[in-house]
Amino acid sequence: xxSGATARRRDDDVAGSAAAPGTTPATTSAxxxxxxxxxxxxxxxxxxxxxxxxxxxxxxxxxxxxxxxLGTGDGASTNRVGAGLHVLGPARADERLLGTVxxxxxxxxxxxxxxxxxxxxxxxxYVTHFVTIPLLTAVVWxxxxxxxxxxxTAVLTMSLVGIAVYVLYPAAPPWLASQRGDIDTVDRISHLxxxxxxxxxxxxxxxxxxxxxxxxxxxxxxxxGAALLTALFLWPSVDRVLRAALLxxxxxxxxxxxxxxxxxxxxxAAGWLVAGLGVLAARARRxxxxxxxxxxxxxxxxxxxxxxxxxxxxxxxxxxxxxx
Numbered sequence: 001x002x003s004g005a006t007a008r009r010r011d012d013d014v015a016g017s018a019a020a021p022g023t024t025p026a027t028t029s030a031x032x033x034x035x036x037x038x039x040x041x042x043x044x045x046x047x048x049x050x051x052x053x054x055x056x057x058x059x060x061x062x063x064x065x066x067x068x069x070l071g072t073g074d075g076a077s078t079n080r081v082g083a084g085l086h087v088l089g090p091a092r093a094d095e096r097l098l099g100t101v102x103x104x105x106x107x108x109x110x111x112x113x114x115x116x117x118x119x120x121x122x123x124x125x126y127v128t129h130f131v132t133i134p135l136l137t138a139v140v141w142x143x144x145x146x147x148x149x150x151x152x153t154a155v156l157t158m159s160l161v162g163i164a165v166y167v168l169y170p171a172a173p174p175w176l177a178s179q180r181g182d183i184d185t186v187d188r189i190s191h192l193x194x195x196x197x198x199x200x201x202x203x204x205x206x207x208x209x210x211x212x213x214x215x216x217x218x219x220x221x222x223x224x225g226a227a228l229l230t231a232l233f234l235w236p237s238v239d240r241v242l243r244a245a246l247l248x249x250x251x252x253x254x255x256x257x258x259x260x261x262x263x264x265x266x267x268x269a270a271g272w273l274v275a276g277l278g279v280l281a282a283r284a285r286r287x288x289x290x291x292x293x294x295x296x297x298x299x300x301x302x303x304x305x306x307x308x309x310x311x312x313x314x315x316x317x318x319x320x321x322x323x324x
Contacts, residue, residue, distance in 0.1 A: 042142075049141035050134060052152050056159045063166045064214040070170055071215075079170055085216060086171040090264040091183050098265065103174040104184040106259045111189065115196035122256040123193030127206065129223045129253070132230055144237065150282040151233060158229055158278035162222045162271070170216040175261035190260035220270030221263040227253035229275040233282075 040048065069076035070085050078084050094101050110118065133155060140151045172180070175188035188210070194203030231246035238246070257263040263271075 045141065046138055049137055049148070052156065053134065053137060055156060056163075059160055059163045060214070060217075063163045063217065066167050067170050067214055067216050079167065081167060083168055083170055086169060086219070087177050087180065087182050090171055090219060090266050091174070091177055093266040094264045101174065101183055101186070102258050102265055103186045103261050104178070107186055107189070107261065108184075110259070111187065115192050117196065119189065119193035120196040121193065121252075122189075122260055123191060123197070123203070123206075125249075125252050125256045126190045126223070126260065126262075128249075129226055132226055136230055136233070147233075150286065153285050154229060154233060154278035154282040155226075156278075157281040158225050158274045159222060161277055162220050162225060162274045163217075165220055165270075165274075166214065166217040169219055171219040171267070172216060173218040173262055173267070174264060176215055176218075178261070186261040188261050190256070190262055192260075218263055219267050220274050221257055221267040222271055222274075223257055224250070224254050224263065224268040224271035225273075225275040225278075226271075228272050229278055232275065232279050 066081055067079040070079050091101050110116075137151065137155070140148050144151075172182075173188075174183065174186040177183045178186040191203040191206040191210075194200060194206070227250040231243075231250050234246060235243060254265075254268045257268060258265055
């Protein structure tokens, strides 16, 4: 009886160690992804999750320094790597695709000097860009930890590729091209809707932030890219209703960017393209050749390859009984 009890205890120990290193079967099922293997509180974990995003801010700052000589299009003829400002190329591409410059067409019909409900919607959609990536990073860290590396791979690939294009192909957005007199009248109105909402201070804050941004970082549109990347990444994890909402968000962001004079349609399409590149990079990371496994699986493979048999755990479970 003593030998049988000892064998059962050893079985429990082996089963517990196979389930999760450092846990017992009773605690394994109750352990959440956010708690597994972490000695830090939620705030510290949030800062850890956000820390890789600093690479995006650093890359954007470097790109802004490189393109600074171009100013708002009235400065030097090239940036610090010798790339010139593209003004008419994106506008002509929109005209060839759609027969007109959509930003100018929309503002001619919808802008009348006041603010309307659709301006409020556009203003709200526009500012969501600045919280979407940090918010989704936090959600994936705490609720979808097994996909966190995929998310980082996707968002960093999209952002860094897009920022590299800013350097190599600095492009004027519609509002800047209009300001230079190269296309019909297009104003920068992504802040206009805050007046309709009675939040003029927020609108002034948005304008202040835009004044310090890179004015020739238009191609590709990372606003559009981030919205689509959010939809593509969450697609396998949500139901049909949320999928429809995510697609509507991506389309609403695209329409907002074109209407407000921030981007051409081709800028939006390029943003969607780099979002797709991000998803492909995440899938490549999970390919069989690059896939990583936990220590239990690695131990199984090593034992199987060495002995040509099943896992050693199974043999250890029967050994105590035979010795008894």
